[in-house]
Amino acid sequence: MKVFACTAVMMQTVLSFALKTDPSQNYQIIIGLLYNLVKFTAPVFIFGILYSTTRNTDRVYLPYLKRQWSSLFVPTILWTLIYLLVFPRLQQVNSYHNIGSFIWQFINGNAAPHLWYNTMMLQFIFLMPLFWFLAKFIEQHRNYTFLILALTFVGYFLWIYFYDLNVFHGVHEQDWYLFDRIFISFIIYGIFGTLAWVKRTKLELIMKRVWPFLILSFIAIFTWTNRELFAYGFPIKLTNAPYYKPSMTLYSLIVIGLIMAFAIKQINDPSKYLPLVHFLSTYAYRAYLSNVFWLQVIWMFGGRNIIFVNPLLGIITCYLITWILSFSSAYFFHIIWNKIKKSGA
Template sequence: MQTKTTADVGDYMKVFACTAVIMQSVLAFGLQTSPNPRVQTGIGITYNLVKYTAPAFIFGILFTTVRTHERAHLGDYRQYLTQQLHSLFIPTFWWSLVYLLGLPSLQQVSHYHNLGSFIWQFINGNAAPHLWYNTMMLQFILLMPFFWWLSRWAVQSPRHLWGTLILTIVGYGGWLAFYDQQVFNGPHHWYLLDRLFVSFLIYGIFGALAWKKRRTLETFLQRYWPLLVGLFAVTFIWTNLELQAFGQPVRLANAIYYKPSTTLYALAVIGLIATLAWANIRHHSRWLPVMHGLATYAYRAYLANVFWLQLLWQTFGHRLSQTHPVWAIVSCYGLTWLLSFASAYGLHVGWSALKRWA
């Protein structure tokens, strides 16, 4: 049983996801310097290794929210939104402003030129390379009553549970086929589908159900985790073969979430993280309070990471990458991680003190 000071599976997902997404940002910066083919290949392999971040974060959010709102219903929705307003919406608002006004060169797809285009860049996640995720994730927050209801309904009987799982898997498989034919290998460039919650719905549903069926799932993972290691290895090789098939130069845009290989890889990683989390919980690991503390600031650290990375890259990273690209990536990654979590904690402490003083 988790207390307020120890971690749950969702906390582990958030910490692992945030730690990995910072590496994604650094790798993207490193690739922009056009390193030699060997380094590009290494960047592509490493990028595929950490290509589980959004699925793990969504899984973790739904797992923890269903755990902490076990008996929530529509009448609790207003209170829930008020809580999320302070922890998610307000930090997203301010960091989006920071990127748009302070670092406008980081905008994606297009740049704002008037008030209307400024608002568009703000709300669709184009303010910085990583903010597309906010637009998608916040949709899950708004739709939380649906997941509260579904998680309760699905576990009422085995028929409900298996029906939900089968419909989710088949439906998501259809979505992947649609995306492949119409977007990735098709005629359309619908980048906004990345921001649509449907693109990550399977991880939300699985996260909600994972808490409800936690005892069964924990027992399964404890017994069969070596199978997940095998799935992890096979799908990791699969994703890299797919990326290498595009040849040089390596383009990270070809390593997308919306493929069977990446989906299975993300689910394997999620399963392994859950296995580790439950093992730590069973053994009352000293890491539990640490992981819970890091998870508390993971989202705000995620928002800040590209800000700090940009400053570090302009200060020394870009110059170092000309002669030692691997050292540039490693050093910028470590410093970005530290600064992101330190600033998230510092801003929280400062804001709390300001509210008490006011």
């Protein structure tokens, strides 16, 4: 889940940069199709985090927070500072002008286009005891699983209906934009990720049977999301493809199911690529943090010019270099951080 999400989200960033060069309508169509294709990253990452956390932790809160401080919070703090100080033009909504606004931009996710996700995701880390309680409850009362799934599904769609009426092209589109980064907007993926671990045995059997249906559903819903995006006309605006729509929610859940089915097959075989996947997943979050930084550097040193000449070639080139630099820097910074901790000890 983490590797798929991180790999796909870098394409989202590249596509958003490419669209700023005012490409032709044909290239805008390609960008829109590719953007919708990879528009599953935040839900998949949240699902993966809750699944792995429920599986791997002993569910003791303070030791858990201590581990997350090193693996999640420290990289987030450092990269947020880098964006605000090195590339302040990447800020969203507003820009800082004093200490107070600097702190506000630091914590609200506006320091760079992708950091809204960190503000949202870290809330799940603080709220993890609630998901551990849910896991324990289901382990002790398995007959309630379907009821919890149904309540989650209905409650979440009521939430996105409220969001659609009031925020997405609604009267509060500007002043309620922070709604897109509070945990409730992604709660369905956290709950489903938790339940997926608890019910993993039955879920594996289901995935082995329904994957053809998931593929057909993927095609149908992907068509739906594109019809919605292109209905707004040209020039295409990627803000018209938010996560908070019924189509995008169903699309994300279908993609989660497909990744699960694929992963189950790889694990059962087992695939020779599993060690590589585990290695990349370790650095996926830190690679995600840095990807906009590296793309901005690439953009300044010729990436923009390649896209002007040939948008498709430019997108592929910028994406591949961004991916390599993001994971490489995550790995080497991790080694440096470990050496600093050892020298301090």
